[in-house]
Amino acid sequence: MGQKTIMTKRLAAALVASAAVLLTAPANAHFLSIFAPSAVMDAPTETNVDLLFWHPLGGAHVMDMGGAPEELFVVHRGERTDLRDGATEIGFTSEANTGQAYSVPMTFRTSGDYIITAVPQPYYEETEDLFIQQITKAYFNRGQLPTDWSEPLGLKAEILPLSRPYNALVGSTFTGRVLSEGEPVANAEIEVEYIAAEPDVATHTSGAPIVGEAAGGTITLMSDANGYFTFGIPRAGWWGFAALGIGPDTEFDGKELSQDAVIWITAHDLE
Template sequence: MTSEVMIQSKFTKRFSKALMSLTLLSSLFSSTVHAHFQEIIPSSDIVESAEQRSLTLDLTFTHPMELGPVMDMAQPKVLDVITPEGRASLLGNLSLSSQSGEAKRYQASYQIKKPGDHIFYIEPAPYWEPSEGVMIVHHTKVVVDALNGKANWDALVGAPVEIEPLTRPYGLWTGNLFQGIVKKHGKPVPFAEVEVEWRNDGSVTVPFESYITQVFKADANGVFSYVMPKAGWWGFAALVEADEKMKNPEGNLVPVEEGGLIWVRTRDMK
């Protein structure tokens, strides 16, 4: 091998290593700036007739605006429905909806029995995010209006972190203002950070990364407001650090990102 070829070979190896390092760094950076959202999406947010009583809930941990990737979910710790008649667990109705080899996601079925607002709530198993060095627990809910019954849409489910809606979270037109209060252990969180993402149906291409997740802060009373500019499902995530740390899969104590999420749907006027 000539000296010129040897120099080129060494340069190629060094360049390849540098490129690999840059790619890995870029991957890690991108995973830290893109928000995780726990989804709990019902087959319908408004049930108006007896023929619509059967609901399906899709449970996915993902990046909704980017159409993925889907993160692997362990079985949820809690899956409840709260109605004017009380609270019940739906864990017995839970089944895997992912195929073999795919990241785990779930479905649950539910039959509307009586009129009244139904609040569906999930406490997922903690998720370890190594690029951020945190465990993630997103307490997530969605409200379904059932048969024009008793309004219960602003009831709290008692999650450690929760968004109390000030705007009824269904029957919303595109362009409506959604307001909520970020609460931790039942008390407002001043200047809490809130992230918002639209559940992309493939019709929108994001021009720059900054458009993926909308980020703002609540006011001194924990109240936030956001105008939803497009029809579809919108996820609101209030993020705080939990009071206590948690062990990661390696057994080390790490911080916990505790989120209170709510999903709402908008429709276009036609």
């Protein structure tokens, strides 16, 4: 199945799900989030990190993740550490509903970058009879020492940041490069999402969204001939980018699979 076919089915699925869950609200995108309260830490910090498959904008509807992630790890100063043993199944409650999610305790002790990466179990989207697997990265930094952020991780589907992804400024731009098995992907469709209903990792809940949805539905970009895309950042907070159906795996359990690359960055106001 081609990438355009996957994108068409994903859009239809989002519309159906939005109508069913949010009634007359516009469609919003499925996103796997890897969330902690802050992406930049000056002192050693211990916190939960929640893994949520949901709609961060709009009604923040939470989907059940199913089984534990196939892979869950952190890269720090070039070393990869498996986090799966520490992951605990939780119920995460948004304003819309409660869904199955996962939480893992993290200690950001030594200075440098921490790239937390999750490869979830494929999620079955019943409305369009296909599976979605979002290979997701989120970037954190302790002590203002850059170490790992500019290096690819060799994932099947990946977005490589071209600027530090944890200290973007509001009003600046973010540029990423879409990679499939390390090779750039031209004309990839990239959905953009904002965490409008910020999670509380202590209680595993979120409140009401603080902003409304963009006019016309999900913000969408296309990568250029060399896999690059650029987005102007309008607001502080967590921004997610999902390149749809760009991974090499296109089938799971006898059905179509959309293997997506997701990256989360954080933007800040200059004070």
